[in-house]
Amino acid sequence: MCENAHMNNKPTIPDVREKQRAWINQIRDRFGETYAGIARKSGMAPSTVVRFMNDETATHSLSAKTEAKIAVAFNVEPAAKPALEPISDFNRVPVIGYVQAGVFQHGFSQDYSSEYVSVSPDHRYPNLPRVAFRVRGDSMDLLYPEGTIVLAVRINDLARAPKNGEKVVVIRQTNGDQEATIKQIEIKEDGKVVLWPRSSNPEFSAAIVLPSMADLVEMPDNGCRPEYWIEGVIIQSIRPE
Structure with missing residues (x-):
């Protein structure tokens, strides 16, 4: 037996089958229908439900499509609404400032953050610290509408x-x-x-063209930064719907 079998909390097929059978019985009793009547009213062959309910040797459960047809026909909830698995391992990421997306903006960063966002771990970048910025303006709105929070990892930490x-x-x-x-x-x-x-604003259509990636990510030998450099790569965004 699997050593960690006791840790698997997902319902097995027999569990689902029994829930569905009890559910159909509730529909039968509530609406005064037979199993064949439930199937017909749901637009299915009578044997679909009759066999499922009466054949004690069967081991299958109803498909999600079949269950949905019955639920719609009788205006009831499905046998078991899908559960949302709670995420408990949130990380707090500091919002260290704001960026005017697409337009250079003063005052983008602050030394001490007073705001944090809670996000789940990003397993693509394990153990890398993340920082967040709020987006202002419409100059990058095709990707990040105003109010979006973008999360980034710094180039120095990313090492690529x-x-x-x-x-x-x-x-x-x-x-x-x-x-x-x-x-x-x-x-x-x-x-x-x-x-x-x-x-979406034609005012913000001009691109910046630079000779090479090295000019953007490598510190010059003299220690003086060039006019442009890349501080971080955006890996996630949180935006209003």
Whole structure:
């Protein structure tokens, strides 16, 4: 026997079958129908329900489609509504500032976060710290409407360059001041990198073209940052519906 069998709480087929049989009996008693009548009213052959209820040697359960037909025909809840598995291993991720998606914006980061979001672990990036930003404006609204929270991992922690199509937090440095935005990366065959806004607003359509990915992710030997660099890769977003 499997050593961890006691840890499996999923219902077995016999459990489901017995729930469905009790459910059909409730419908029969409530509406005064026979098993054949339940099947006909649900648009099925009588044998579908009759055999299921009367054949004690059968081991199958009703399909979700069959169960749904019966539930609709009699305006009742299904035999067992699917349960939502609770997620208990949430992590608290600090919201460290905001970005004006597609447009460079001052004041994107703050030293001490007073806001956190609770998110489940991301098993693609185990043990990597994540940070979050709020999105402002419509300059990236095709991907991130205003109010969206984006979660990112820093390039230094990720230890790889961004891939084609990924969305990134880009920093621009002018006169010692740093500004941030979100762009989507396109890597050309010649190695050039295009940073695209994704907006429904034609005002935000210009892309930034840079010679290579190295210019965006590698610290120069002299320790001086270039005008543009990538701070992090966006791995998740939380947005209002």
